[in-house]
C-alpha cells in the first residue's frame with residue numbers, strides 16, 4: 001500500500017490568517033488553530049498534516065533575515081520526518097523569502113512551497129483555500145517514492161512558480177505574482193499539470209541538505225530614474241561598510257552616460273564595492289554592450305545580473321556574503337546559476 005505523505009505546514013502570518021480588528025478596521029494576524037479551524041477541508045486530504053507556527057505570526061512587511069533563519073531551522077529540524085513543507089506567508093515579501101530560502105537550503109530534495117492569499121481565510125470570497133489546499137497537494141506529489149518538486153516554489157492562483165523567479169506584481173488581484181523569465185512548474189486545472197522540463201534537474205545521487213543561516217545584509221538597492229542626482233548616488237556609494245550595491249538599471253541594463261555617474265561607480269568599485277547590474281523590468285535580461293548606454297558598465301566589469309529578479313539578487317548577495325566568499329570570487333559565483341535563479 002502507498003504510504004501517505006507527511007506534510008509540515010509552517011505558519012508565519014500574512015493576510016491568509018488575519019481578522020479585522022473591530023475597533024480600528026485594520027487586518028491583524030490570528031493564531032494557527034483558528035486558521036485550520038476555518039478550513040475543515042484539510043481533513044479530507046490524503047496526507048498526514050502537521051503544523052508549526054511562529055510564536056507571534058507577522059505581517060510579511062516585518063519579514064527579515066532572522067525570520068528566514070527561523071524558517072530554515074524549522075525545515076532543518078523536521079526535514080527527515082516530512083516529505084514536503086508548505087510555508088504560509090504574507091504575499092508582500094513572499095518573493096524575497098522564497099528567494100532567500102532557495103539559497104539557504106542547499107541540496108534541497110523535497111518541496112518547500114510558499115503560499116498565502118489576498119483575502120483572509122474567513123472571507124467568503126477568499127482565495128486562501130484553493131492556494132493552501134493545492135499547495136499541500138503539490139507538496140505531497142511523489143513519483144517512484146520521490147518528491148516530484150525538489151525545490152522552493154511559490155504557489156498562487158493556480159500556478160506553482162520557482163520561488164526565486166517570482167515578483168509580486170499586483171496588490172489587488174488574486175493573480176498577484178508573475179515569473180516572466182521562467183514558466184510555471186505546475187498548473188492547476190481539472191488536473192495538476194506538472195511541467196517536468198521546467199523543474200530543477202534532480203541530481204543522480206541525493207546529497208545531504210546544507211542549511212545556511214547566515215545572511216549578510218550589508219547590501220543596498222539603487223533604482224535608476226531620470227533625474228537621479230549626484231548627491232543621492234554619492235551618499236549611497238559612501239555608505240560605510242556597504243559590500244554590494246544592486247543597481248536597478250533601465251531595459252537591457254542601461255544607465256545614463258554622465259561622467260559623474262560613471263566615475264562614481266568606477267571609484268566605488270575600485271574601493272571594493274560589488275555593483276550588480278539588474279534590470280528594473282520584470283521580464284527580459286541585462287545585455288551589457290547592446291546599447292551605447294551600457295558599454296561603459298561592461299568595460300567597468302559590473303557584475304552581470306542577467307535575467308535575475310531584484311528579490312533573488314538581494315537574497316543571493318546576502319547569501320554569498322554570508323558564506324564569507326572572497327572578493328575575487330564574488331563576481332564569478334554571482335554570475336553562475338546556483339538554484340535556477342538565472343540563465
Ligand code: ASN
Nearest residue numbers: 014015059060090091092
Ligand atoms: N500585508 C500582507 C502580508 O504580506 C499582504 C498579504 O498577505 N496579502 O503579510
